Amino acid sequence: MSLSRRGFLQGSAASLAIAFYVPTGAKALPKLGPPAPPPNAFLRIGADDSVTVVLAHSEMGQGIWTGLAMLIAEELECDWAKVRCEHAPAALVYGHPMMGMQMTGGSSTTNGEFQRYRMVGAVARDMLVRAAAARWKTKPAKCTVAKGVVTAGKQRATFGELAEAAMKLAPASDVKLKDPTAWKLIGTPVRRLDTPEKITGRAQFGIDVQFPGLRTAVVLRPPAFGATLKSFDGAAALQVPGVEQVVSTGTGVAVVAAHFWAAKRGRDALVAEWTPPADGGVDSAALMARFRDQSRGPGAMVVDGGGVDAALSTGVHEAVYEVPYLAHAPMEPLNCTVKLDGDRCEIWTGTQFQTGDQLAAAKVLGTSPDKITIHTPFLGGGFGRRANPASDFVVEAVLVAKAAGVPVKVVWTRDDDLRGGYYRPAYLHRVRAAVDAAGAPAAWDHVVVGQSIVAGTFLEAFMVQGGVDGTSVEGIADSPYLTAVAPKRVSLHSPRTAIPVLWWRSVGNTHTAFAMECMIDELAHAAGADPLAYRLKLLAKHPRHAHALATAAEKAGRGTPPPAGRARGLAVHESFGSIVAEVAEVSVEGGRIRVHAVTAAVDCGTAVNPLGIEAQVQSCVAYGLSAALFGALTITGGAVQESNFHDYPVVRMPDMPTVSVHLIASGAPMGGIGEPATAPVAPAVANAVFALTKQRLRALPLRLGVA
Numbered sequence: 001m002s003l004s005r006r007g008f009l010q011g012s013a014a015s016l017a018i019a020f021y022v023p024t025g026a027k028a029l030p031k032l033g034p035p036a037p038p039p040n041a042f043l044r045i046g047a048d049d050s051v052t053v054v055l056a057h058s059e060m061g062q063g064i065w066t067g068l069a070m071l072i073a074e075e076l077e078c079d080w081a082k083v084r085c086e087h088a089p090a091a092l093v094y095g096h097p098m099m100g101m102q103m104t105g106g107s108s109t110t111n112g113e114f115q116r117y118r119m120v121g122a123v124a125r126d127m128l129v130r131a132a133a134a135r136w137k138t139k140p141a142k143c144t145v146a147k148g149v150v151t152a153g154k155q156r157a158t159f160g161e162l163a164e165a166a167m168k169l170a171p172a173s174d175v176k177l178k179d180p181t182a183w184k185l186i187g188t189p190v191r192r193l194d195t196p197e198k199i200t201g202r203a204q205f206g207i208d209v210q211f212p213g214l215r216t217a218v219v220l221r222p223p224a225f226g227a228t229l230k231s232f233d234g235a236a237a238l239q240v241p242g243v244e245q246v247v248s249t250g251t252g253v254a255v256v257a258a259h260f261w262a263a264k265r266g267r268d269a270l271v272a273e274w275t276p277p278a279d280g281g282v283d284s285a286a287l288m289a290r291f292r293d294q295s296r297g298p299g300a301m302v303v304d305g306g307g308v309d310a311a312l313s314t315g316v317h318e319a320v321y322e323v324p325y326l327a328h329a330p331m332e333p334l335n336c337t338v339k340l341d342g343d344r345c346e347i348w349t350g351t352q353f354q355t356g357d358q359l360a361a362a363k364v365l366g367t368s369p370d371k372i373t374i375h376t377p378f379l380g381g382g383f384g385r386r387a388n389p390a391s392d393f394v395v396e397a398v399l400v401a402k403a404a405g406v407p408v409k410v411v412w413t414r415d416d417d418l419r420g421g422y423y424r425p426a427y428l429h430r431v432r433a434a435v436d437a438a439g440a441p442a443a444w445d446h447v448v449v450g451q452s453i454v455a456g457t458f459l460e461a462f463m464v465q466g467g468v469d470g471t472s473v474e475g476i477a478d479s480p481y482l483t484a485v486a487p488k489r490v491s492l493h494s495p496r497t498a499i500p501v502l503w504w505r506s507v508g509n510t511h512t513a514f515a516m517e518c519m520i521d522e523l524a525h526a527a528g529a530d531p532l533a534y535r536l537k538l539l540a541k542h543p544r545h546a547h548a549l550a551t552a553a554e555k556a557g558r559g560t561p562p563p564a565g566r567a568r569g570l571a572v573h574e575s576f577g578s579i580v581a582e583v584a585e586v587s588v589e590g591g592r593i594r595v596h597a598v599t600a601a602v603d604c605g606t607a608v609n610p611l612g613i614e615a616q617v618q619s620c621v622a623y624g625l626s627a628a629l630f631g632a633l634t635i636t637g638g639a640v641q642e643s644n645f646h647d648y649p650v651v652r653m654p655d656m657p658t659v660s661v662h663l664i665a666s667g668a669p670m671g672g673i674g675e676p677a678t679a680p681v682a683p684a685v686a687n688a689v690f691a692l693t694k695q696r697l698r699a700l701p702l703r704l705g706v707a
Contacts, residue, residue: 043072043120045128049148049160051078053085056094057113058104058352060379060386061619062674063612065194067110068117070608074185075121075178078159079148085193090354090374101355105387105503107576107672110608114670122175124166131166132157180606189611194378204377206350209337209409215244217400217410218263220270221252221420224638225498226277229253237266246270247403254400260411281638282497288322288426290495291449295320295430298447299493300467303477311434311443311487317526318432321515322699324632326424326504327648332380333417336397339407343367348409349394350379352387360391364398383623384503388422389457392500415643423633424504425451427472429515439527440538443487448473450511451501452494468492471503475512475573475679480542481520481535498638505623509575509679514700517571517683522696531570531687532558544603544666545572548581551601555662556583566596569688571680577671578604580617584657584684586692593629593702595657595685600677605670607663614661617677621659624681626650630701 044052053072059065065085073083088094094102098112125145132150133140135157143152148159180186197203222228232253234246242262247254255266336349338361345365351357354374362369379386386393397410412420427450434443452469454460463469469492476482477490504510524534532553539546549572562568565587572581585597598621607613630649634641642648686697689704699706 043076043124045078045124045159045163045166047160047163049079049082049158051076051083051148051159053083054088055085056088056096056102057109058087058350058354058376058379058382058386059085059194060104060350060352060382062109062616063192063609064104064109066190066192067608067612068113069193070185070190071110071114071117072121072124074183075118076125077145077147080185080190082148083193087376090358090372090376092355095355103355103387104352104382105384107578107674107676109674111577111605111670111672114606114608118177119175122177123171126172126175127166127169128159128162130169131162135162135165186608187606187610190609191611198378205332205380206337206348206377207332207335207380207411209348209377211407214337214339214407214409215256215258215404216260216263217254217256217397217404217408218260218267218413219249219252219254219396219400219410219416220267220272221416223274224277224281225421225500225635226279226281226638227274230273230275232270232272234270236269236271240266240269242266245404247400249396249399249403252396254403254410256400256404256406256408263411264413277498277638282499282635283637284325284426284633284635287497287635288428291426291428291493292320292430294449294493294495295428295447298489298491299449300491302468302473302490302492303488305486305488307487308443308445308489312432312445315434316432317435317523318430319519319522319698321429321431321511321518323427323511323514324700325426325499325501325635326627326631327418327633327642328381328383328385328424328502328504329418329645329648329650330379330381330383330385333414334385334393334412335409336393337407337409338397338401340365340401344371344373345398346373346375347394347397348375348377349397350377350382350386351394352379352382352384353389353391356389357391357394360395361398364395365402383505384507385422388502389454389459390500392422414645418633418643418648419640421500422502423499424510425453425499425501427511429511431515431519433519433523435523435527439523439529439534441481441485441523444482444485444489446476446488446490446515447493448476448491448512449493449495451497451499453501453503453507455494455496467494469494471508473512474508475575476516479516480545480574481516481538483541484538499635505620506575506675506678509573509676510624510627513571513573513575513679514682514686517573517680518686518696518698521569521683521687521690525690531691535570535572544579544668545574545581547666548572548579548601548603548664551662551664552581552583552599555601555660556585556597556599567688567692569684569686569691571683571687573676573679575672575676575679577669578602578673578676579671580677580680582621582677582680582684584681584688586685586688588689588693588704591704593685593689593704595625595629595655597658597660598625598681598684599660599662601662601664602673602677603664603666603668603671604673604676605666605668607665610663613663613673616673617661618659620675620677621681622651622656624678625655625657625685628682628685628700628702629655632701
């Protein structure tokens with residue numbers, strides 16, 4: 001990290017503002033205008049001793065509002081009670097250190113910012129100490145810092161009293177970060193800073209945005225993927241009280257009104273004619289049958305160790321696993337507010353993808369990205385839906401505001417959200433394995449069929465190599481179970497359809513963990529082996545995986561039988577640099593699978609806020625369990641049939657198991673935590689169902705009687 005005065009100091013007479021730079025890694029990404037000195041992030045210390053951390057990332061429930069502030073506070077030695085946070089404006093200088101653009105995703109915020117957020121705290125502390133030393137005519141080494149106060153002998157000054165003088169000093173070119181043994185805050189359970197805002201209702205989400213002159217719009221979108229707008233008549237809509245305009249978005253029709261209910265009723269009254277999809281539209285059942293056929297032959301090669309066909313000539317265990325299309329279904333439906341002023345545009349939206357949205361809005365308006373201001377409020381859930389390379393909900397809102405000529409908040413209903421795309425792709429895995437005399441895998445052939453989430457986007461050039469989208473096969477080619485298997489082949493078919501797809505919490509691991517952990521479980525039972533002992537033997541050279549698995553099993557009650565009528569299943573999976581093992585305890589009640597408990601062992605390296613990690617694992621279990629037990633979109637004629645939580649259910653309180661979380665201090669590099677615990681849930685439950693019923697369920701959502 002190089003620090004310069006020009007890019008470092010910002011502020012006013014009564015505050016200290018610390019800025020810091022980290023070189024961006026994605027040099028091929030488009031630039032947002034000429035280079036400028038604004039910082040990637042700021043730390044502001046006010047005359048009132050307040051400490052404000054400005055976050056370059058979006059808080060969407062994952063806890064970075066607290067976690068990143070802890071990193072700065074640890075090195076700054078401030079009073080934690082005086083710490084506040086706010087979201088940064090959109091600018092490329094707030095780019096993710098590893099991604100080169102301003103975004104939040106990939107479970108990469110805390111580990112990506114771990115170095116520079118601590119660094120800014122250390123640099124600020126050094127400047128405050130030097131300011132105090134100068135005031136007292138002593139050496140900085142004679143000064144100590146604790147809870148926002150600098151002390152030297154009987155001399156004492158608060159951060160607020162020193163901020164103005166500290167601001168005038170040049171930052172040190174090199175500061176020493178604390179040794180982990182000296183940490184006071186990092187590694188301790190800390191309550192979230194955003195909780196009071198949310199429970200009192202003070203927190204503002206995108207859907208809460210209001211200001212004088214703002215209008216609300218609801219959009220009529222194509223009824224099927226591949227359908228196009230032929231004509232529309234807005235006369236009846238304009239008769240609805242409160243409706244002011246009916247405008248075309250190019251692909252749909254927007255009703256602009258004084259408030260949401262008027263816009264919704266106006267849309268209901270619209271008359272529109274659509275040209276149906278040329279091929280009759282995609283049918284998800286027919287598509288899965290096509291995937292099954294494709295899986296009988298290899299696709300683009302991911303791994304080819306040679307000798308697979310010969311090794312699989314006899315004694316093959318074969319299984320096919322299927323997962324459906326899934327919606328993200330965040331609790332706050334999509335929304336975006338846009339205000340145009342000449343060639344300038346102001347946007348308020350809960351986004352994970354500020355840089356992409358800024359570029360997309362500028363392109364629509366024919367202006368430069370620096371003319372686009374994006375305000376990021378709290379996000380009511382993201383799960384990847386709000387990090388869309390196409391910036392669909394932002395582009396649409398800009399088009400509506402441009403056509404209407406007034407500030408507009410475009411609001412999606414829950415039905416719009418479920419039926420309007422984008423989705424976790426459907427996937428099919430065909431796995432064939434041969435075993436040795438001990439029942440361990442001796443040969444492995446794995447064919448994956450499913451859409452690429454980056455095909456057709458600007459990311460395709462970076463992320464698709466040799467016809468392989470790495471996110472479609474993550475967790476297979478690099479599976480620890482297969483490192484000792486020489487004859488192995490992994491290949492991928494990536495068919496293109498009219499269904500828009502996107503990353504979904506834990507991305508490819510949502511389906512690869514299901515296929516891998518269920519197949520390993522099948523092989524264990526086929527060998528007559530205990531599923532845990534079988535896995536531990538295969539993982540002998542992967543101690544972190546083995547330790548996580550053994551820990552989860554022990555904490556779940558290994559060695560003691562589950563209550564009558566219940567059984568346990570387990571799974572372990574690595575993603576985003578973290579290893580998570582889970583044991584699910586299930587029963588079958590009235591033909592319905594009931595999950596009573598999930599025990600998780602988590603090895604994510606350094607744990608900044610154990611309380612936050614526990615919350616994220618619980619959240620991942622709920623999200624993954626929704627997919628394991630309920631989640632599926634049915635597409636007929638190109639149209640999604642499900643529309644709301646009545647026919648696209650998610651886990652509710654009676655369905656939620658007890659979740660116990662056990663952190664493993666491995667000393668490994670820090671991994672992510674917002675997504676990894678999602679992946680092992682479905683296979684752990686499926687394996688428990690087999691242990692209980694001897695029925696092997698290979699399709700999600702899990703349905704008894706459907707193998």
